[in-house]
Amino acid sequence: MALSFVNYTGNGSNRVFNLTFSYLQPADVSVKVNNVAVTFTFLDSSRIQTSVAPASGAAVTVRRTTTRTARVVDFVDGALLTESALDADSNQLFNLSQEAFDASANALPLVFDQTYDATTKRIKNVADPTSAQDAATKNWVETAQTSSVSIATTKAAEASSSATASANSATASANSASGAASSTTAAANSATASANSATAALASKNTSAAQAAISTTKAGQAASSATAAANSATASASSASTASTQAGLATSNGAAQVVLATAQKVLATTKASEASTSASNAASSLASFTGQYVSSSGAPASPSTGDLWFDTSSSTMKVYNGSAFANAGSSVNGVENSVQHTATAGQTSFSATYDAGHLQVFLNGIRLDTADYTATNGNAVVLAIAAAVGDVVFIQGFGTFTLADHYTKSVADGRFKPIGAASGGPSLGTNSVIRVNAKVIDENITFNNQNGSSVGPITVAANRVITIDSGSTWVII
Numbered sequence: 001m002a003l004s005f006v007n008y009t010g011n012g013s014n015r016v017f018n019l020t021f022s023y024l025q026p027a028d029v030s031v032k033v034n035n036v037a038v039t040f041t042f043l044d045s046s047r048i049q050t051s052v053a054p055a056s057g058a059a060v061t062v063r064r065t066t067t068r069t070a071r072v073v074d075f076v077d078g079a080l081l082t083e084s085a086l087d088a089d090s091n092q093l094f095n096l097s098q099e100a101f102d103a104s105a106n107a108l109p110l111v112f113d114q115t116y117d118a119t120t121k122r123i124k125n126v127a128d129p130t131s132a133q134d135a136a137t138k139n140w141v142e143t144a145q146t147s148s149v150s151i152a153t154t155k156a157a158e159a160s161s162s163a164t165a166s167a168n169s170a171t172a173s174a175n176s177a178s179g180a181a182s183s184t185t186a187a188a189n190s191a192t193a194s195a196n197s198a199t200a201a202l203a204s205k206n207t208s209a210a211q212a213a214i215s216t217t218k219a220g221q222a223a224s225s226a227t228a229a230a231n232s233a234t235a236s237a238s239s240a241s242t243a244s245t246q247a248g249l250a251t252s253n254g255a256a257q258v259v260l261a262t263a264q265k266v267l268a269t270t271k272a273s274e275a276s277t278s279a280s281n282a283a284s285s286l287a288s289f290t291g292q293y294v295s296s297s298g299a300p301a302s303p304s305t306g307d308l309w310f311d312t313s314s315s316t317m318k319v320y321n322g323s324a325f326a327n328a329g330s331s332v333n334g335v336e337n338s339v340q341h342t343a344t345a346g347q348t349s350f351s352a353t354y355d356a357g358h359l360q361v362f363l364n365g366i367r368l369d370t371a372d373y374t375a376t377n378g379n380a381v382v383l384a385i386a387a388a389v390g391d392v393v394f395i396q397g398f399g400t401f402t403l404a405d406h407y408t409k410s411v412a413d414g415r416f417k418p419i420g421a422a423s424g425g426p427s428l429g430t431n432s433v434i435r436v437n438a439k440v441i442d443e444n445i446t447f448n449n450q451n452g453s454s455v456g457p458i459t460v461a462a463n464r465v466i467t468i469d470s471g472s473t474w475v476i477i
Contacts, residue, residue: 002105003098005063010054019046021098023064024072024091032061066095081317083295083310090293093282100279107276110269115262129257135264136257299325314379327355327378337397343387350381354397362394363387447472 006020010033023029031040031050039051054060073089075081108116126137294300295310303309303320310317311325318325341350352359356376361368363383374382381395437454442461447468453475460466468474 002102004065004095004102005061008054008060008062010056010058010060012056013053015050015053016043017048017050017060017062019048019062021064022091022095024066024088024095028064028066028095030063030065032063033058035059035061064095064099066092066099068096083312083315086293086295086310097279097282100275100282104272104276104279107272108265108268110273114266114269116265116269116272129260132256133260133263135260141257311378314377316378336399339395341393341395343389343391343393345389346386348383348386350383350393350395351379352381352395352397354378354381354395355399358399359395359397362392362396364392365394441466447474451475453477 004021006018008017017031019029026042029042029048031038031048033050033054038054040048041051043049048062050060071089072092073085075085075089108118111117126135128140129136292304292306293308293310295312297311297313299311300307300309303325305320305322307320308317309320309325316327318327320326337353339350339352343350352375354375356378359375359381361373361375361381363372368383372384374384381393383393387393439457440459440461441464444464445466447466449469449471451473454477456476458476466474
């Protein structure tokens with residue numbers, strides 16, 4: 001069964017067809033009747049209706065073609081990772097994998113003897129061959145064969161005609177020879193008669209001479225007819241040779257076309273194998289991603305470190321840290337989230353958004369110990385002892401945040417001189433019984449209605465200015 005398309009047969013009246021596959025957007029769905037695109041509308045998410053009912057027996061194909069030129073989701077750093085965005089991104093890859101499987105299933109398979117099997121299907125819309133190794137179409141081969149047969153038939157007809165003409169010439173020559181023999185016999189009879197009569201002999205002599213001339217003419221005609229017959233036979237032999245040559249060419253062209261068709265079949269098998277490999281790789285990538293990300297109400301079994309789980313019961317993204325699933329980020333928007341409930345009689349569960357372990361629960365203004373409630377799922381707090389009607393339950397959740405522009409202990413220790421025995425003792429320093437000061441001033445100083453004192457001598461660095469305004473005093477001891 002196809003994963004990304006479904007075929008129907010028109011009956012001349014039905015216009016409504018079901019979609020047996022999912023799709024990301026309506027624009028991914030198309031309808032063709034006898035391989036020609038037609039207009040249609042969506043009745044709902046799983047049915048379409050064509051503008052015109054397909055004719056009886058027409059092939060109707062409803063197909064999904066997922067966009068390949070752009071991603072439907074573009075993740076951005078710092079953006080909220082939602083279930084819908086992750087599902088859309090995963091579904092695009094899943095749909096493309098299904099379509100690749102369908103394309104592979106409909107490609108010419110490479111069988112055991114390393115040849116392509118068209119599985120009783122025809123290959124259409126093939127262009128006429130132009131090179132020696134191009135595949136030939138049925139029409140092209142039949143046209144070439146018909147032309148060769150026509151030439152051979154014509155030559156055979158010409159040879160037959162020549163043979164008939166030769167036979168007719170030979171018959172005519174035989175008839176002429178027979179006539180000449182008859183003439184000779186008549187001449188002999190005339191010679192016998194001339195012996196009996198001198199006068200008649202002279203006349204017969206003249207007649208015999210005339211008959212002899214006629215016989216000579218007939219004999220020449222017979223020789224010419226025989227020569228013409230021989231020439232006709234030679235022409236017939238030449239025509240037969242030409243016909244044989246044409247038949248040989250037709251056989252050679254047919255063999256070349258068979259070789260070309262075989263090469264085309266091998267190429268198609270290679271492309272089908274490549275398509276199958278691409279589909280397998282896509283399926284492997286999808287399986288790998290699906291194994292690392294799960295969206296469900298319950299925690300996935302046997303997780304690996306780094307696996308993501310979107311908890312649909314609390315709408316919280318969680319990550320497996322090697323021992324348990326922890327929130328991937330704070331559930332609290334900001335640094336604090338508070339909610340107050342007025343309990344009904346016997347109520348134990350109160351809704352709230354919080355990060356487990358980062359909240360405080362108050363009952364009628366008294367903070368409860370963590371043993372007095374359960375708060376682990378991030379969306380509800382359950383009291384160990386049911387509240388009474390009218391009790392006020394106040395839940396305060398704290399979010400995570402990052403401090404900026406502050407000193408760590410190690411940085412502070414490096415910047416401030418410690419007060420201790422190694423540094424002169426607690427009685428010697430800038431804030432001790434014995435106070436010390438530096439000897440060089442390397443900055444601009446202004447006394448503005450202030451008094452100051454230093455222990456000299458004091459050195460003021462070059463290009464530095466000390467200004468003592470009226471009403472101010474600086475004493476150097």
